[in-house]
Amino acid sequence: MLNVLVLGVGQCGNRILDSINKEAFGGNGASKLAKYYLHPKFPSRVETLAINTAVNDLKELRFTTAKDRLHVPNLHGVGANRNVGKQAFMDNRDMIMGEIEKRGDFDVAFVITSTSGGTGSSFSPLLINELKRQYRNITVITVAVLPFREEGSIYLQNAAFCMRELMEVEAEGILLVDNQYIKRFSGDIATAYDKINGMVAQRLLFLVESLDSEMLSVTDLGDFKTVMNGGLRIGTMGFYQADSKNLSIRDAIENSFKPANLLYPANVADDAARAMVIIQGSREHLDVDEITKEIERISSSAGHVFKGIVVRKGRPKVLSVFTLASAPELESIYAQAARGMQDEKEKRSRARKQLDDAFAHIEDLEEIY
Amino acid sequence: MHRGDVFRMRRSFILSGSVYLLIVILLIQAVCAKEFDDDDDEVTFRDFNLNVGDRIDLGDYQMELIEIQSVRDGLVVMRISKIGGSLDEQRALLLDSSNNFDGGAETKGVTITLADIFDEQSAKVRVEYLPSIGTARKRASVRPTVAPDKPELSVEKIFEKNQMSVGDEVKVTIIVKNTGTGQAQNINVQDMPPLPKFIYVAGYPPKIKETLGPGESDSAVYVIDAVKEGSVPVPAMIVTYTDSKNNAKSNSSEPFNVLINPKSKADLAIRIEEVSPIALDDERLLNISISNLGTASATRIEVTGEVSPSQGLVASDLDRSFFEILPGEEANYSAKLSGQKAGGYTVHLKASYDDGDGYVIRESTAQLAVLEREYKYQYLLLIIPVAILVAWIYRRYREYKY
Numbered sequence A: 001m002l003n004v005l006v007l008g009v010g011q012c013g014n015r016i017l018d019s020i021n022k023e024a025f026g027g028n029g030a031s032k033l034a035k036y037y038l039h040p041k042f043p044s045r046v047e048t049l050a051i052n053t054a055v056n057d058l059k060e061l062r063f064t065t066a067k068d069r070l071h072v073p074n075l076h077g078v079g080a081n082r083n084v085g086k087q088a089f090m091d092n093r094d095m096i097m098g099e100i101e102k103r104g105d106f107d108v109a110f111v112i113t114s115t116s117g118g119t120g121s122s123f124s125p126l127l128i129n130e131l132k133r134q135y136r137n138i139t140v141i142t143v144a145v146l147p148f149r150e151e152g153s154i155y156l157q158n159a160a161f162c163m164r165e166l167m168e169v170e171a172e173g174i175l176l177v178d179n180q181y182i183k184r185f186s187g188d189i190a191t192a193y194d195k196i197n198g199m200v201a202q203r204l205l206f207l208v209e210s211l212d213s214e215m216l217s218v219t220d221l222g223d224f225k226t227v228m229n230g231g232l233r234i235g236t237m238g239f240y241q242a243d244s245k246n247l248s249i250r251d252a253i254e255n256s257f258k259p260a261n262l263l264y265p266a267n268v269a270d271d272a273a274r275a276m277v278i279i280q281g282s283r284e285h286l287d288v289d290e291i292t293k294e295i296e297r298i299s300s301s302a303g304h305v306f307k308g309i310v311v312r313k314g315r316p317k318v319l320s321v322f323t324l325a326s327a328p329e330l331e332s333i334y335a336q337a338a339r340g341m342q343d344e345k346e347k348r349s350r351a352r353k354q355l356d357d358a359f360a361h362i363e364d365l366e367e368i369y
Numbered sequence B: 001m002h003r004g005d006v007f008r009m010r011r012s013f014i015l016s017g018s019v020y021l022l023i024v025i026l027l028i029q030a031v032c033a034k035e036f037d038d039d040d041d042e043v044t045f046r047d048f049n050l051n052v053g054d055r056i057d058l059g060d061y062q063m064e065l066i067e068i069q070s071v072r073d074g075l076v077v078m079r080i081s082k083i084g085g086s087l088d089e090q091r092a093l094l095l096d097s098s099n100n101f102d103g104g105a106e107t108k109g110v111t112i113t114l115a116d117i118f119d120e121q122s123a124k125v126r127v128e129y130l131p132s133i134g135t136a137r138k139r140a141s142v143r144p145t146v147a148p149d150k151p152e153l154s155v156e157k158i159f160e161k162n163q164m165s166v167g168d169e170v171k172v173t174i175i176v177k178n179t180g181t182g183q184a185q186n187i188n189v190q191d192m193p194p195l196p197k198f199i200y201v202a203g204y205p206p207k208i209k210e211t212l213g214p215g216e217s218d219s220a221v222y223v224i225d226a227v228k229e230g231s232v233p234v235p236a237m238i239v240t241y242t243d244s245k246n247n248a249k250s251n252s253s254e255p256f257n258v259l260i261n262p263k264s265k266a267d268l269a270i271r272i273e274e275v276s277p278i279a280l281d282d283e284r285l286l287n288i289s290i291s292n293l294g295t296a297s298a299t300r301i302e303v304t305g306e307v308s309p310s311q312g313l314v315a316s317d318l319d320r321s322f323f324e325i326l327p328g329e330e331a332n333y334s335a336k337l338s339g340q341k342a343g344g345y346t347v348h349l350k351a352s353y354d355d356g357d358g359y360v361i362r363e364s365t366a367q368l369a370v371l372e373r374e375y376k377y378q379y380l381l382l383i384i385p386v387a388i389l390v391a392w393i394y395r396r397y398r399e400y401k402y
Helices: A010-024 A054-060 A084-101 A119-134 A153-168 A178-185 A187-213 A221-228 A249-256 A288-302 A326-360 B003-039 B376-398
Strands: A002-010 A044-054 A069-073 A108-114 A140-145 A174-180 A233-242 A272-281 A306-310 A315-322 B044-051 B055-058 B061-069 B075-082 B088-094 B098-101 B108-117 B124-128 B137-139 B153-159 B163-165 B167-179 B185-190 B198-202 B218-227 B229-233 B236-241 B248-252 B254-259 B268-272 B283-292 B296-309 B313-316 B320-325 B330-339 B343-354 B360-368
Touching: A002 A010, A002 A119, A002 B218, A010 A054, A010 A108, A010 A119, A010 A140, A010 A187, A010 B055, A044 A054, A044 A119, A054 A069, A084 A153, A084 A288, A084 B167, A108 A119, A108 A187, A119 A140, A119 A153, A140 A153, A140 A178, A140 A187, A153 A174, A153 A178, A153 A326, A153 B248, A174 A221, A178 A187, A187 A221, A187 A233, A187 A272, A187 A306, A187 A315, A221 A272, A221 A306, A221 A315, A221 B198, A233 A249, A249 A272, A249 A288, A272 B098, A288 A306, B055 B124, B075 B108, B088 B108, B124 B268, B153 B236, B153 B320, B163 B268, B163 B343, B236 B343, B268 B296, B268 B343, B268 B360, B283 B296, B283 B343, B296 B313, B313 B343, B320 B330
Parallel strands: A002 A044, A002 A108, A044 A069, A108 A140, A140 A174, A174 A233, A272 A306, B163 B254
Antiparallel strands: A233 A315, A272 A315, B044 B124, B055 B061, B055 B137, B061 B075, B075 B088, B098 B108, B108 B124, B153 B167, B167 B218, B185 B236, B198 B218, B229 B254, B236 B248, B268 B283, B283 B330, B296 B320, B296 B343, B313 B330, B343 B360
């Protein structure tokens, strides 16, 4: 059995973590009161911990137990300032790592964070370093959420610097979730957040369950690590559940790689470095020949593709995980962030100059009372 | 002392003594001369209290009280005699009437009047006479005193008991006792038993000896039965008798009351101790006491019991027999009850016994209830799950509350 640690850092990370806990109660079908009469059902031994400097963000959580909410005392958040956030982490490092240590030893850790916020973007790189230092054999996967582009230049700036730091740490890989991209398929922002959180939660738990299941065709944590080490070590996930009208496993696999079902905009044929396909469904739907043919088709353009098949009653479900050899969307984010930063800098110097001119009016004057 | 002085003293002493003697003689002569003067003039009298046998001597006359013949009639007998034999008469004297002998006091005879009769042994007599015939003097009788012949009967009527019950046999004892000094004769008792509250059984009329000497007594017993309840006055009983002189006498007993209670009977009461409701399939003892509240023993007591409805409450040992229950005592026993079906039941006990007059039946009933099966802590079936649920929800609430 896998020992899995799921850390939700910052407001975004906390909410996705809460969705994972909700998923353990039955996902979207779970009642708000499910926590009063059900036990969360995780596929493996999953320990969750929500970390935040803003206590109000922790209070918003509904399906995460109080003991799994860790408040890092730093007044009320870090105000999207990564430098403040980093200092807060360093000040509370022992306390944070002590809380994690209490939960035992782990094989794999998912660090879920927004790249744009204050706490998550500043804590996560440092936290991953500490995890790698403390747990020698742990596999750390970062689930990094990219911001809406219109959220503001600071968030873009944070995302740019955070991503760079995440790339530099020794984590096994980054799974990208692009809010801007997924929002296209949702309505208002609140609904979009809920949907994004739910999608991420569902896919992560499906992945954990699959890595720890008796499979017809085996994929395990080692295969997953190999996939995540491919290309830029940046990847994303796709998921598709066949509807009752079309139960074709081949179509399901194909659909799981389609842009509409991905968490980050990527073209598998052009950008994928390595991939993993995990298929779950009733035995009558799992035509191994069909599966093999489809995997081979994907392999021809996307490099090595691992496949795992889990026989479980129900319609076919397919989770695809792949790493990218190139990330053009990231480049555009960095360009946008740089522009924003430049604009900010210019705006600030203009304002400074205006202020200096204003001060010049009273330069030789003294206060008279 | 000188011899001449002694002589002179003796002479003066003799002289003065002679003077005194002369004076005394002169005084006596003067008194006697006066008496003789009176005797010669008129009749004198003198009263004497005489007992039977006493005599008055007056000159030649001798007057002796022979007998008190009748105190009631005022009649005594005296004998008057004269020395020389010229008079010897025994005469009955009537009270307050003068009796002249030898022509009476006026003619140098005597007049005797019976002034009073004290009792049957003594009387007061006045003797009138002329002093010239002598002086009347009393000579007490030298004959031994003869015991008076005076019978005195007491009569007593005794009931064996003052309180009895109807039907009880009572002995009545009549005791007649001569407490006097003479023989009682012609004794006759007149007894009036308190009829019709009693009836004769035996021994009536009581027979008492006809004569009873002094100190003697006789008794007779008769038996009667009390037949009617109530307070019964027992009248006085009269005894009549005569003494040796045929004087009729009588005496009576004191009347008194006796109480006749209603006839003694046994009276049984059955008491069934109150029993709290019996739980289903539970057992309980039913305590029964039979007490004799009557005044006679109850015998051959048979107690039978039955439960109605007959199904659902099983009673064992309800029936019981007793040979005798004495008055004021009680007999106790217990019956075992076993509730087998919920409901109300009646235990009916019937005791038949002999109360002395015949067979009597006494009955008693008691109500009993057999309860439905009690589910004492049934409410816990609701409360415990609710409490567990609330505790569970609260625990979860605390678990998720941040």
